[in-house]
Amino acid sequence: MNQNTCVIAGGGPAGAVLALLLARAGVQVTLLEKHADFLRDFRGDTIHPSTLQVLKEIGLAEEFLRIPHHKARRMTMHTDEGAVPIADLSKLGGEYPYIAFVPQWDFLNLVTTAAARYPTFRLVMNAEVHDVIREGDAVRGVRYRDPDGEHELRATLTVAADGRRSDVRRAAGLVPVEHAAPMDVAWFRLPREPADPDETFLRLSMGRIMVVINRGTYWQLAYVIPKGGFDALRAGGIEALREPVARLLPFLKDRAGLLKDFDEVSVLSVALNRLRRWHRPGLLVIGDAAHAMSPIFGVGINLAVQDAVAAANLLAEPLASGAEIPESLLAGVQRRRTPPTVVTQFAQRVVQARLIRPALAGRVKPVRLPRNLSHLPVIGALTRRFIGFGVLPEHVRSPS
Template sequence: MRRNTCVIAGGGPAGAMLALLMARAGVEVTLLEKHRDFLRDFRGDTIHPSTLQILDELGLAEEFHRLPHRKTHRMEIHTDDTTVPVADLRRLRSKYRYIAFVPQWEFLDLLTTAAGRYPNFRLLMEAEVLGVIREGDVVRGVRYRDPSGEHELRAALTVAADGRHSDVRRAAGLVPVEHSAPMDVVWFRLPREPADPGETFLRISNGHMMVAINRESYWQLAYLIPKGGFETLRARGIEALREPVAGLLPFLGERAGLLRDFEEVSVLSVALNRLRRWHRPGLLVIGDAAHAMSPVFGVGINLAVQDAVAAANLLAGPLAAGAEIPESLLARVQRRRVPPTAVTQFAQRVVQSRLIRPALSERARPVRLPRDISRLPLIGFLARRFVGLGILPEHVSSPVKSHQV
């Protein structure tokens, strides 16, 4: 049985960022990731200015920008008749005025490689959490399984950052409050050619919605379908997916034929939920494990990273000093992060009910939007601020005590 000051379950954006910040502060930290690597396609990978600023504060901005990435300065909606600018980040008051599209595995490799430069960091891959270790009412670590067998890892603080289907959250008896979502998302890719449009955009037509993300050499496409509608779509055959691609994006008409079958797509069952309580004695829950976000606005990664920074700002110093972490301090993390999470989810629910649900309805009517949302007084400012920086952007204030190797 091994002891650590902090054990983090889940090597996603929240877990990897928190592990880096804890290692940097001199905390003995172990990060558990149940997969063999981070290489999983069609994961969220929109890095917004708020996260770019955090990377800058950590001295990782230059290293990040050496990764293969695509910058997007504007968010647009394309209807049957026009193009509607929604948020122009070039007018944002920030050092970084764009969204960077980077494969999530590249982002996670960046964070874990940076954490690995500290001798007090340990990354365990193929380590699946089986449950938590308890001393009375206090969580004191986790039980996990890796290729060599089952193990126990004790810790002063356990952090659940293992996603929307969190094993640690379930073991601790924490159940999120669910909010309905009207859609699921079918993800797939098609080749991109030089003459194609340059920007990433949302395409809306009666009964159909599709997000087109420019990946330089290919398009990453997200076709929105009514909630629970994938089996119906599959039963109609692959032509039922090719047809809306060609109809919504005529420049991809011929390339839609490259979709051979549904084995080439990935389905995201959209969830929107939030825990009432993010903590137990000895345990903190952050990121998607605490609040599953809708893909609306593409802010999921950035909310998770903000959670990690807030947690490190409050907890890294006391943990590095060997202090016992009272549950009241864990509650402060929740109080800090609930307002931006709740406001963001409320905005997502409004978009889902006012725009997405009607657009996907069988009786969908033509969508009516202002000509340029990005330039409307106050609304344009709020749109770029909300998308770019969020409601309560965090800044790194956790201590630096450990030396890199």
């Protein structure tokens, strides 16, 4: 049985960034990741200006920008009547007036490689956390499995950053409050050609919604379907997916046939939920484990990173000093991060109710929009600020 100051379950954006920030502060930290590597199609690969600013503050921005990526400076919705500009991020100002699309595995490799430069950091792959160690009401570490068998890892602080289906959260008896989502998402790829459009955009039509993401050499496509509707889509055969591609995206009509079968398609079951309480004595929950976000606005990664920064700002020095972490300090992390989570989820629920649900129901005009939202003096500024930085952007104040 090993002893650590902090053990983090889950090597996603929240867990990896928190591990790096704690290691920088001299905290003995172990990051447990259940997979053998980060090479998976995460789909959510948007790095917003708020996260780019965090990377700058810890000296990783230049290294990040050397990774091949696509910069999106404008957010546009294409309807049957024409294009509706939503947000012009180029007007944000600052060094990063864009969203960077980069494979999430590259981002995670960057962060964990930086963390490995510190002697107090340890990364354990193939480590599936399945339970917590309890002492009375307190959590004192985790139990995990790897190819060598079962292990226990004791820690002063345990952090659950293991995603929307968090086993640590379940083991601790924490249950999120669910907010209904009207849709799921079928993800797939098609090749991109030089003459194709350059932008990333939303395509909205009667009964059809498609998110179109420029990934350089290919298009990553998200076909939005009614909640629980993937089996019905599959029952219609692969033509049920080729047809909306050809109709919504005429420039891809000649490539829709390259989609051979549903083995090339993955489905995201959209969830929108939030814990009432993010902590127990000795335990903190952050990221998707604390609040599963809808894919609307693509802000999930960035909220997770902001959670990690806020947690490190409050906890790094007490952990480095070897002090016992009072639950009131863990509650402080929740108090800090609950308002931006609530506001963002409220905005997502409004879009789901006013735009997504009516569109999936086949209404021709699900919502009346101005011709150019991005040019409206107040709404345009608020929209790009909300998408780029969120409600409460965090800045790194933990020691190095």
